[in-house]
Every structure is written in structure tokens, then in C-alpha cells.
Amino acid sequence: MLLYLLYIVNLQVRLDKSVAFQLYLRDTLKSKKWPWLNRKNANISTTTLKIIRSKYNSEWLNNQKDISISFQKLEGLTESIKNETILNLISNFTKINWKVKKILVFPAICVGGAVFKRKIFLSFEEDYFNYYLSMLIHELIHFNTDSDFQKIHRELKFPNDSNEITTVLLTNKLLVFLNKSVIKKHAMQKFSIDQYKELAGHIKALNRIGKVNNDFKKLILAVDLYLSNHKYKGYYKKYGL
Numbered sequence: 649m650l651l652y653l654l655y656i657v658n659l660q661v662r663l664d665k666s667v668a669f670q671l672y673l674r675d676t677l678k679s680k681k682w683p684w685l686n687r688k689n690a691n692i693s694t695t696t697l698k699i700i701r702s703k704y705n706s707e708w709l710n711n712q713k714d715i716s717i718s719f720q721k722l723e724g725l726t727e728s729i730k731n732e733t734i735l736n737l738i739s740n741f742t743k744i745n746w747k748v749k750k751i752l753v754f755p756a757i758c759v760g761g762a763v764f765k766r767k768i769f770l771s772f773e774e775d776y777f778n779y780y781l782s783m784l785i786h787e788l789i790h791f792n793t794d795s796d797f798q799k800i801h802r803e804l805k806f807p808n809d810s811n812e813i814t815t816v817l818l819t820n821k822l823l824v825f826l827n828k829s830v831i832k833k834h835a836m837q838k839f840s841i842d843q844y845k846e847l848a849g850h851i852k853a854l855n856r857i858g859k860v861n862n863d864f865k866k867l868i869l870a871v872d873l874y875l876s877n878h879k880y881k882g883y884y885k886k887y888g889l
């Protein structure tokens with residue numbers, strides 16, 4: 649237990665238009681294949697890149713005010729996260745040590761949040777402000793578990809579905825813990841049913857699995873086994889992911 653508590657990770661927010669463009673480019677190129685995981689930015693012509701870049705530049709320029717508010721909110725949040733040792737709690741919950749010393753978070757033009765190229769991106773849109781804590785915890789869990797996930801990826805029948813469900817279950821679990829102990833009255837991240845119509849009828853069972861399995865690896869294996877045993881068709885699978 650002590651091992652998980654002693655590792656100090658530095659969490660910082662940066663405002664960087666060109667770094668945030670990396671995610672925008674990925675999203676724009678892959679938007680036809682939502683949710684576009686694991687696909688490469690292949691064969692992009694200079695003209696296409698120019699068009700995407702100029703669209704991005706004007707979108708960024710038109711949203712200056714929201715972007716800087718988002719930056720300030722995230723800075724305030726990461727300051728409080730350091731104090732509340734949420735990073736240590738995450739490795740206690742996942743049973744995976746942080747493998748990096750520094751994590752950078754960027755306000756970006758995107759839907760919700762994402763971990764891409766070992767950086768965390770969160771949408772600058774106002775609608776998300778109340779969910780920043782849960783979104784950040786969710787992306788931090790992805791960040792913390794990513795290399796372990798890659799290791800067991802092939803053992804899983806529904807790797808991306810199981811990874812997402814497991815991350816949501818762990819996020820909710822951590823938020824329940826925080827509500828009871830450290831931070832009170834913050835927005836809870838609900839299991840995203842909208843995104844997962846395929847999961848209708850399975851939510852209760854999955855929440856139960858989340859309660860009894862205490863670390864990332866055990867939980868993801870249990871979730872994957874459940875999906876395999878319940879004729880689950882897969883959300884990501886239909887996109888070939």
C-alpha cells in the first residue's frame with residue numbers, strides 16, 4: 649500500500665494551441681470512424697492539412713474567452729487535486745503505479761476528454777465545466793492504466809469496450825469515495841448510457857462487478873468475461889476496433 653502512496657506525480661495545465669491541434673487533427677481525420685481509436689493518420693495531403701489547420705485556427709480564435717476560462721478552471725482544479733492526493737488515490741484504486749513524473753493537461757477543441765500521445769485533453773466548452781473533476785479523473789485513470797491495458801489487450805474479447813466500461817466503473821467508485829471522505833458535493837460522472845445503447849439491461853450487473861473487483865486488471869477481466877457470457881455485440885467492435 650505504501651508503495652502507491654509515495655510516488656509524487658506533477659500535474660500541470662498548459663495552454664498550447666499547437667499541442668491541442670494534434671488531437672483536433674486526429675479527431676477530424678477519424679471522425680468518420682467514431683470513436684476512431686487505434687487508427688493511424690495515414691496519407692494526409694498538404695492541401696487537406698492546410699484546410700484542417702485554417703478551420704482549427706479560426707475556431708481557436710473565435711473561442712479565446714472560453715479557452716482562457718477553461719484554462720483557469722482546470723488550473724484551479726489541478727491545484728486542489730494535488731492537495732487531495734487524487735493521483736495517489738487513483739493508483740490505490742487501480743493498483744498500478746504512476747510511470748511518469750509529470751502529466752500535462754490541455755484545454756482543447758474536442759468532444760469531452762481524451763488521452764492522446766501521453767497528454768490529457770479536455771474540451772474548453774462551458775457545458776463541461778461542472779464535470780471537469782470527473783472527466784479529469786476518468787482521463788487520469790486511462791493514463792494510469794494504459795500500458796497495463798496494452799499488455800492484456802489481446803486476452804480480451806472486447807478490449808476497447810471493456811477498457812471504457814472499467815474506466816467508468818473505477819471513476820464512479822473513486823468519486824463515491826471522494827464524496828464520502830475528502831471532497832463533497834461535486835458532480836458525479838454517471839455511467840454513460842447514451843453512448844452505450846448496447847449496454848441497456850447490463851448496467852446493474854456491471855456496477856455489481858465494479859463493486860467486488862478491486863483493481864484495474866481484475867476488473868477489466870471480469871467485465872470482459874461478463875460481456876462475452878452475455879451475448880454482448882460490442883460498441884467499438886462494429887467499427888472494427
Ligand SMILES: [Zn+2]
Nearest residue numbers: 786790812815
Ligand atoms: Zn474513457
